[in-house]
Amino acid sequence: MQSSLVRTDVTQVDSLQSTGHRLTVPDAAKMVGEIYSGVAGAIKYKQSLRPYICPFHTLVDLVPRGSSILDVGCGAGVFITMLARLERIRSAVGFDSDGPAIAVAKQVAATFPMSEQIHFEQRAAQDKWPDGRFDVVSVIDVMHHVDPLNHADVIGTAAEHIADGGILIYKDMASRPLWRAWANRLHDRLSVQEWINYAKMDDVIGWARAANLQCESRGAINMLWYRHEWCVFRRPSTAAPSATH
Numbered sequence: 001m002q003s004s005l006v007r008t009d010v011t012q013v014d015s016l017q018s019t020g021h022r023l024t025v026p027d028a029a030k031m032v033g034e035i036y037s038g039v040a041g042a043i044k045y046k047q048s049l050r051p052y053i054c055p056f057h058t059l060v061d062l063v064p065r066g067s068s069i070l071d072v073g074c075g076a077g078v079f080i081t082m083l084a085r086l087e088r089i090r091s092a093v094g095f096d097s098d099g100p101a102i103a104v105a106k107q108v109a110a111t112f113p114m115s116e117q118i119h120f121e122q123r124a125a126q127d128k129w130p131d132g133r134f135d136v137v138s139v140i141d142v143m144h145h146v147d148p149l150n151h152a153d154v155i156g157t158a159a160e161h162i163a164d165g166g167i168l169i170y171k172d173m174a175s176r177p178l179w180r181a182w183a184n185r186l187h188d189r190l191s192v193q194e195w196i197n198y199a200k201m202d203d204v205i206g207w208a209r210a211a212n213l214q215c216e217s218r219g220a221i222n223m224l225w226y227r228h229e230w231c232v233f234r235r236p237s238t239a240a241p242s243a244t245h
């Protein structure tokens with residue numbers, strides 16, 4: 001279902017594995033509301049609103065079934081817990097610099113049947129990342145919070161953590177059109193008291209290329225006054241198999 005407030009422009013997504021049943025925004029919101037129903041305080045409501053302004057309903061379809069995933073800047077774990085609820089992943093590691101968000105992610109994950117396969121850690125993207133290589137590395141709405149001096153390193157380090165043949169899902173707020181970019185800037189100024197710094201998608205693609213990743217598909221969507229864009233990068237398979245999570 002697509003309302004006039006949600007406009008999608010997705011290219012080449014058909015080449016990716018699909019759930020067969022696509023989630024709608026209300027489906028995603030209902031799921032997230034259920035996942036966080038036992039959480040106290042404002043963070044519960046913040047998570048419940050995320051599916052209305054972030055296209056999780058579409059992003060979950062980019063994750064191949066049975067994947068291991070590393071979610072960078074995972075917040076309170078909404079992407080990982082949705083994927084776990086959809087039985088789309090076999091294991092997950094999420095990390096974020098925000099301690100209270102990680103505490104909520106751990107609390108929620110503990111209620112899942114596959115809780116032993118889900119790990120959340122407090123650490124910053126500039127610090128050492130969790131060990132291992134993963135079928136999927138995701139960076140969702142994090143880059144604009146990172147110091148621009150570290151933008152290229154985030155992509156380079158993400159590339160090092162992708163298993164051969166695996167993917168990087170990079171999604172962030174679009175820097176154009178300007179009115180939408182400014183709407184999001186004001187959102188972050190009011191909600192987290194931060195002036196954010198957009199990374200241009202062309203720059204992200206350039207850093208990914210330098211790290212031997214190929215841009216396989218791109219998409220964009222407007223949700224309310226926010227514009228999102230994403231790119232799926234693949235790390236080529238090599239002849240020698242590598243140890244993965």
Ligand SMILES: C[S@@+](CC[C@H](N)C(=O)[O-])C[C@H]1O[C@@H](n2cnc3c(N)ncnc32)[C@H](O)[C@@H]1O
Binds near residue numbers: 072073074125139141
């Ligand atoms: C808009 S939230 C997105 C959270 C999550 N990816 C999601 O989509 O719900 C941005 C997150 O990035 C985290 N973050 C910002 N700078 C970071 C950094 N340098 N290292 C790790 N996480 C960071 C924040 O703590 C916050 O949880």
